[in-house]
Amino acid sequence: MKAVDPILKVENLSLTTIDHKPLVNDVSLSVGSGESLGLVGESGSGKSLTLRSILGLLPSSIRQAGGKITANGKCAMVFQDPIGSLDPLSPIVSQLAEVVYYNQNVSRKAARTIAVDLLQMLGLPESLKHKDRYPRQLSGGQCQRVVIAMALARKPDILLCDEPTTALDVTVQKQILDTITNLQKELGFAMVFVTHNLAVASAMCGRLCVMKEGRIVEQGDTMQVVGHSKDPYTRMLIDAVLPLPSLERRAE
Amino acid sequence: MNHMEAALQPLHAGTKKNSFIRKALRTPTFLCGSIMMAILVFMAVFAPYLTPYDPSQLDLSAALQPPSSEHWLGTDQLGRDLFSRLIYAARTDLKVMVLAEIIPFILGVFIGMAAGYFGKWVNSLIMLTTDTFIAFPFYLIVIIIAFVSGTGEQGIYITFMLVGWIVYARVIRGLSSTFRKQEWIASAKMLGLSDVRIILKHLLPNVLPQAVIVLMTDMALLLVAIVTLGYLGIGIAPPTPDWGTMIFDGQPFITTKWWLSAMPGLAVVYTGIALSLIGDGLADIWRR
Numbered sequence: 008m009k010a011v012d013p014i015l016k017v018e019n020l021s022l023t024t025i026d027h028k029p030l031v032n033d034v035s036l037s038v039g040s041g042e043s044l045g046l047v048g049e050s051g052s053g054k055s056l057t058l059r060s061i062l063g064l065l066p067s068s069i070r071q072a073g074g075k076i077t078a079n080g081k082c083a084m085v086f087q088d089p090i091g092s093l094d095p096l097s098p099i100v101s102q103l104a105e106v107v108y109y110n111q112n113v114s115r116k117a118a119r120t121i122a123v124d125l126l127q128m129l130g131l132p133e134s135l136k137h138k139d140r141y142p143r144q145l146s147g148g149q150c151q152r153v154v155i156a157m158a159l160a161r162k163p164d165i166l167l168c169d170e171p172t173t174a175l176d177v178t179v180q181k182q183i184l185d186t187i188t189n190l191q192k193e194l195g196f197a198m199v200f201v202t203h204n205l206a207v208a209s210a211m212c213g214r215l216c217v218m219k220e221g222r223i224v225e226q227g228d229t230m231q232v233v234g235h236s237k238d239p240y241t242r243m244l245i246d247a248v249l250p251l252p253s254l255e256r257r258a259e
Numbered sequence: 260m261n262h263m264e265a266a267l268q269p270l271h272a273g274t275k276k277n278s279f280i281r282k283a284l285r286t287p288t289f290l291c292g293s294i295m296m297a298i299l300v301f302m303a304v305f306a307p308y309l310t311p312y313d314p315s316q317l318d319l320s321a322a323l324q325p326p327s328s329e330h331w332l333g334t335d336q337l338g339r340d341l342f343s344r345l346i347y348a349a350r351t352d353l354k355v356m357v358l359a360e361i362i363p364f365i366l367g368v369f370i371g372m373a374a375g376y377f378g379k380w381v382n383s384l385i386m387l388t389t390d391t392f393i394a395f396p397f398y399l400i401v402i403i404i405a406f407v408s409g410t411g412e413q414g415i416y417i418t419f420m421l422v423g424w425i426v427y428a429r430v431i432r433g434l435s436s437t438f439r440k441q442e443w444i445a446s447a448k449m450l451g452l453s454d455v456r457i458i459l460k461h462l463l464p465n466v467l468p469q470a471v472i473v474l475m476t477d478m479a480l481l482l483v484a485i486v487t488l489g490y491l492g493i494g495i496a497p498p499t500p501d502w503g504t505m506i507f508d509g510q511p512f513i514t515t516k517w518w519l520s521a522m523p524g525l526a527v528v529y530t531g532i533a534l535s536l537i538g539d540g541l542a543d544i545w546r547r
Contacts, residue, residue, distance in 0.1 A: 064445050067378070084449055091442040096464045105460070106450045154446070161450055 013037035014197050015165050020074035022056055031056055031221045043198040045208030048218035054201045058167050080164025087170040089151035090142055098139035099153045106160040125156045129186060148179035168200045184211060205244045209233050217241045282544045289540020295533035303349040312340035314347040314500045323516055332522055335508055345522055348500040355412055356482045359419040367427025368470050372458055375435025389425045401484055405493045415485060415494060430473050434466050468545045475538030479531040486527050502527055
C-alpha cells in the first residue's frame with residue numbers, strides 16, 4: 008500500500024444475507040486522502056454492497072458478518088438513480104439549502120445563497136435563483152448534478168459514487184464524469200467510484216479493485232491492472248470494454 | 260469550461276402553476292362530488308334561512324302528513340316538518356363527522372409514518388395493536404365503546420378517537436415503508452438530516468395525498484357509523500335532529516309513510532356518494 012495514512016480503510020469485510028448466504032467475502036481496501044479508487048465488477052459482484060456498508064446503508068436483509076470499516080472523515084454518496092435520490096415533492100434549491108443549513112452552520116438565508124452558488128458551479132441554470140424547480144421538471148443529468156451538489160454540501164472528505172452515470176444517456180454520462188473529475192481536482196476529496204464499466208473506472212481513478220462473486224480478484228494501480236492484468240476475469244473485463252477508451256481518446 | 264456549458268440546457272418548461280385546479284376542472288368525478296358536497300354544506304350552514312319551519316316545533320294536530328306544498332316532505336309522528344329536520348340533521352351529522360375525523364386522521368398518519376419509517380420493533384408493536392383491533396368486527400367495537408363512553412356527541416368522539424386511526428395507520432405504514440426503501444430517504448439521512456425532520460419535511464408531504472384520499476372514504480364510513488349509533492339510540496341524543504334517529508322514528512310507519520325513513524336514508528347515501536366521488540377524483544388528479 009502506497010497510502011501512508013488512509014482516510015478510508017476496509018479490512019476483511021464480509022457480508023451475508025440474514026440466512027447466512029455469503030455475498031461479500033474478505034474484502035480489504037484502503038483509500039488515501041485525495042486519492043480515487045475504482046471498484047469494478049459485473050452486476051452482483053458485491054461492489055455496491057461494499058460501498059453501501061461504508062455508510063451503513065445496507066438493505067435490511069443483509070448483515071455485516073465480519074470485518075472493520077474505518078473512515079477518518081465525512082462521507083457522502085452519489086447514487087445510481089438521480090431522480091430517485093431526490094424528494095419528489097421538495098423543490099431542489101430548498102432541498103439543497105436544507106442540507107447546507109444542517110452541515111455548514113450558517114443561517115437559513117446564507118444556506119440558500121450557498122445552495123444557488125453550488126448549483127451554478129455544477130452547471131445548472133442561473134434562473135433557479137429566482138424560480139425553484141421540482142426534481143421532475145429537470146432532466147436526469149440535471150438531477151444528478153443536484154445530487155452531486157447535495158453530496159458536496161456536506162463538505163465530504165470521501166465521496167462515494169455508486170454507478171452515478173449508469174442511468175444517464177451517453178453524452179450526459181461524459182459531462183457528469185468530467186464534472187466529478189474537475190470537482191475532485193478543485194476540492195481534493197478522496198473518492199471511491201463503483202462502476203461495471205472498466206473504461207470509465209480507468210479514466211476516473213488512479214487505482215482499481217476488480218471484484219468478482221464477492222471477492223477482490225485484482226487490486227493495484229490502474230496502469231498496472233489494465234496493462235498487465237494477472238487475473239483472467241480482469242482480462243475478460245478489459246476485452247469487453249476495450250473499444251470504448253480508444254473512442255473516448257479520439258473524441259478529445 | 261466546456262462540460263459546464265453543455266449542462267446549461269434550458270430547464271423543462273414543466274407544469275404551469277395552478278395545475279391542481281386545472282386538473283380538477285377536467286376530472287368529472289371530482290367536480291361532481293365537490294358540487295354535491297358544496298350544495299349539502301351550503302344547506303347545512305344556512306339551515307335557518309332555508310328551512311320553512313323550526314325543526315323541533317311540535318304540532319300534534321298535523322302529525323304524519325304526506326308531502327304537500329306546505330310541508331315538502333310531510334311531517335313526522337310529532338307533526339315536525341320533515342324537510343326542516345332533514346336539513347338541520349345534516350348540520351349535526353356533518354359537524355360530528357368532521358370533528359370526529361380530525362384526531363384519528365392526525366394520529367393515524369403519524370403512527371403510520373413512525374411504523375413505516377422506523378420499522379423493526381416500532382412497526383411490530385403498532386401492527387400488533389392494529390391487528391388486534393381488526394380482529395374484532397368494526398361495529399362490535401364501536402357499539403361497545405360508544406355504550407361505555409356514554410351517548411351523545413362526546414361518546415362518538417371518544418369512540419372514533421380510539422378506533423378511527425387504525426385505517427390511516429395501516430395505509431400510511433405501507434406507503435412509508437415503500438418510501439423508506441427509496442434512495443432519497445437514505446440520501447437525506449446520510450446527508451445529516453434528523454429522523455424527525457425527514458418525517459415532517461419530506462415523508463409527510465409525500466404520504467399526505469394518499470391520506471386525504473383515505474380520509475374521504477373513511478368519512479363516508481364514519482357517517483354511516485354515526486347514523487347507525489343514532490338509530491340504535493346510543494349516538495346523538497333525540498332532541499337534536501340526526502338522520503339516524505329520524506330513520507328509527509319513521510320505522511313504525513314504514514309500510515304507510517315510507518318517506519319518513521327513506522328520506523334521511525337517502526341523505527346518508529347522497530353524502531356518501533359525494534365523498535366517494537371526491538376521493539376518487541383526488542386519486543385521479545394526483546395519479547396523473
